[in-house]
Amino acid sequence: MVSNRYIFAQESRGIIPPEVVPKVGLQGNGEGLVWEAGESALALAVTEFGWRSARRIRFLEVASSVGAPSLVALAKGFHVWSSDLRDESAWQRWAGARASSFTEAQLKRFRTPRLDLLDERTWPHGLFFDVIFLGSPFFMVGPTSEQQAAFCRSFQRLLALHLAPQGLGMMFLNPVRLEPTGGNIRQTYADDCLKRSSFAVMVHQPVAEGRWHSQWLQEDTLEDFDAPLHLPLVFTLRRRNASIF
Numbered sequence: 001m002v003s004n005r006y007i008f009a010q011e012s013r014g015i016i017p018p019e020v021v022p023k024v025g026l027q028g029n030g031e032g033l034v035w036e037a038g039e040s041a042l043a044l045a046v047t048e049f050g051w052r053s054a055r056r057i058r059f060l061e062v063a064s065s066v067g068a069p070s071l072v073a074l075a076k077g078f079h080v081w082s083s084d085l086r087d088e089s090a091w092q093r094w095a096g097a098r099a100s101s102f103t104e105a106q107l108k109r110f111r112t113p114r115l116d117l118l119d120e121r122t123w124p125h126g127l128f129f130d131v132i133f134l135g136s137p138f139f140m141v142g143p144t145s146e147q148q149a150a151f152c153r154s155f156q157r158l159l160a161l162h163l164a165p166q167g168l169g170m171m172f173l174n175p176v177r178l179e180p181t182g183g184n185i186r187q188t189y190a191d192d193c194l195k196r197s198s199f200a201v202m203v204h205q206p207v208a209e210g211r212w213h214s215q216w217l218q219e220d221t222l223e224d225f226d227a228p229l230h231l232p233l234v235f236t237l238r239r240r241n242a243s244i245f
Contacts, residue, residue, distance in 0.1 A: 040135035040172035041068035043234050045075075047204070047212055060129040060162070062117055062155065067093035069135050069172075071100055074110055078131070081124065083115035090114075117154045120161075128164040134171045137193050145188040152192035159237060160198060169199065169237035199237040206231060 059078040061070045063085070070082035070093060082093045090112035097110055116122045134155055137148075159169045171193065194201050194217060201217040217235070 039174060039232055040133075041072045043172055043206075043232065044069050044133070044170075045072045047234070057131060058127070058129045058164070059131045059133065060124070061133045061135065062115060062158065063134060063136065064093060064112075065089065065135075067096060067112075069133055070110075071096055073131070073133070074102060074106060075100075079109045081111045081113055081127075081129070083113050085114070085116050087114050117151060117158065120157070123158060124162065127162060128167070129162055130164050130167045132159055132163055132167070132169050134169075137171050137173060137189065148188045149192045152189065155193065156195055156198070163239065165239060167239070171235045171237075173233040173235065194235060194237070198240065200240050202236045202238075204234040204236065 057076075057078045058081070059070070059073040060081045060083065061067065061073070062083055064070055064082045065084060066089075067082045067084075070080050074080045074097065084090070084093075093112050094110075097107060102110070113124065114122055115124070137152060137155070155169075155171075163169055173189075196218070202214055203217045204212040204214045207213050212234070
């Protein structure tokens, strides 16, 4: 298990000293929201979804923001691409990595490229990843169904092009963000983020520290599957007919 010192929060146990963190309020595009990043990092820290630590694992985090999950992946020994829409945000992830006492050898496994999920020209060319991680499937506060659908379809496209044959896509979801705003976000999420035509989808929910209940997601709507929606969710996506690596 990875220590909570890798989990970004607004308290003194954060990975970056509070005095060097810019005081930026929550913006309309979601910037400034750090708690969900911390929750998804914790989910990554305390779970094992079939990867073998002995392998060289390429890990891509999309929409990283402060990059707490990326730092957890780095601590697990992965080769990490911690990406975000804006080049300017890379300093936060580098500051977090340095403040977390990673060695120079570990930092050589850490990259911070720019990636715009809605612009394929910015995607990594010629690279395949064992894990592609999205800490929050919502790219802005209060998205409409149309905006959410475009974001989810792009993530599915990224998986189709850059997920290794035995790779694992991961999405963290805080269910309170599913409240409909400007359309049926819940159904849009189910239709576009979790399309089962190309990927087999499994949903995981915590039942105790380090223990998760998992089940295959086969129903057409999120309302129907057997999991309480007041708990965090982790969805894993695998190419159909691909075994867990």
